Amino acid sequence: MDNNIQDYLFDLQGYLVLENAISSADLHEMNQWIDAHESYVKEPWSTDGEPKKKGRWIGHIETHTYNEENGVNFQSIIEGGPVFERLIDHPAWIDLVKKYIHSSANGLSIHENFLNVRGPGGYLHIHCGGHVPLSYLTFRQNNTGEWMVGQINVLMALNDIGEGDGPPVLIPGSHKCTEIHPRLEVDGRGLIYDSVSGKPAGTAIAMQEMYLKAGDVLLFTDAITHGSAERTNPGYRRTIVYRYSPKYVRERFNYQISEELLRRLTPERRAIIEPNAPRRPPSA
Ligand SMILES: O=C(O)CCC(=O)C(=O)O
Ligand SMILES: [Fe+2]
Structure with a gap:
């Protein structure tokens, strides 16, 4: 797409869809990783005899969820092998991400x-x-x-996501809306996240379902009003999200990157994953 058109649409809507962004070979590899870890999808949590559920670890990857209805997140998936490392600076989106975050001034991190x-x-x-x-x-x-976009979410579809598959939903242009979305308004104040209604985001007024084919990417500002519709079909929706920000935004859960991965990363990828190398006295 012409750059000016893309910039105009991103500014206006707050999102872009990049069709066929990921090769079928990479899709196949990532889907194989999921198939090989199916037992973690069926049994995501361990209790170790304690009442509180805990994430399970696969090397440096941890199972996690924000709320159980969100499904299972495999956090720090960049540790899952070269195919996930390639996504860090993937040519289909990295230049757009750099432009909109204004990385020449702000640096770049995930x-x-x-x-x-x-x-x-x-x-x-x-x-x-x-x-x-x-x-x-x-x-x-x-x-x-x-x-000066503070966070860009790159949501990658690993399988087709259509009606009933629990597609991502968003309200085009809502990143610029000063009115509070009615479902996010409680006693005249705006919530960041709807923790009260118990309803899927897909049922909220003005939401648009974003259907994606396997390999398509939804790139959006995190400021847009969004969420996902309920999955009503059988089977599982498979997605990956990499959230890019200026280097001043810290890693969300402070997952420590393994030495093996740090050694393996290309200089360009390492600069995104570890924008500030730790400084220690020579003896430490
Ligand atoms: O899972 C989805 O469809 C939406 C994901 C989302 O809210 C996000 O990536 O910020
Ligand atoms: Fe989100």
Whole structure:
């Protein structure tokens, strides 16, 4: 797509769809990784005899969820092998991400990276919007109008996501909306995340379902009002999300990157994963 058209649409809508962004060979490899870890999808949590459920570890990858209906997140999936490393600076989106985050001024980092598997009944609640005072939900520099997007989510479809598959949903343009979405308004105040209605984001007013083919990518500002519809079909939705931010935004859960991965990363990828190398005295 012409760059000017792409910039216009990203500014206007707050999202872009990049069709056929991921090769079928890479898709196959990632789907094989999921197939090989099916037991973690069926049995995501361990208790170790304690009442509280805990994530399970696969090397440096941990199973996690925000709410159980979201399905299973395999956090720090960049540790899962070369195919996941290639996504760090994937040519289909890295230049767009750099432009919109304005990486020449802000640097670049990944705030969170995970693979999500979501089955029947799974969904996300509505969250975010132009009313939210979160530091990383910036979009433009107010005085000059230059790009200054605080967080870009790159959501990759690993299988086809259509009607009933629990597609991502969003409200085009809502990153600029000053009114609070009615479902995020409680006693006249705006929530970041709907923790009250118990309803899937897909049922909220003005939501648009985003259907994707395997290999398509939904690139969106985290400031947009979004979530996902309920999965009503059998089977599992498979996605990956890499959230890019200025280097000043810290890694969300502070997962420590393994030495093996750090050694293996190309300089370009390492600069994104570890934008500030640790400084220690020579003896430490
Ligand atoms: O899982 C989805 O469809 C939406 C994911 C989401 O909310 C996000 O990546 O920020
Ligand atoms: Fe989100």
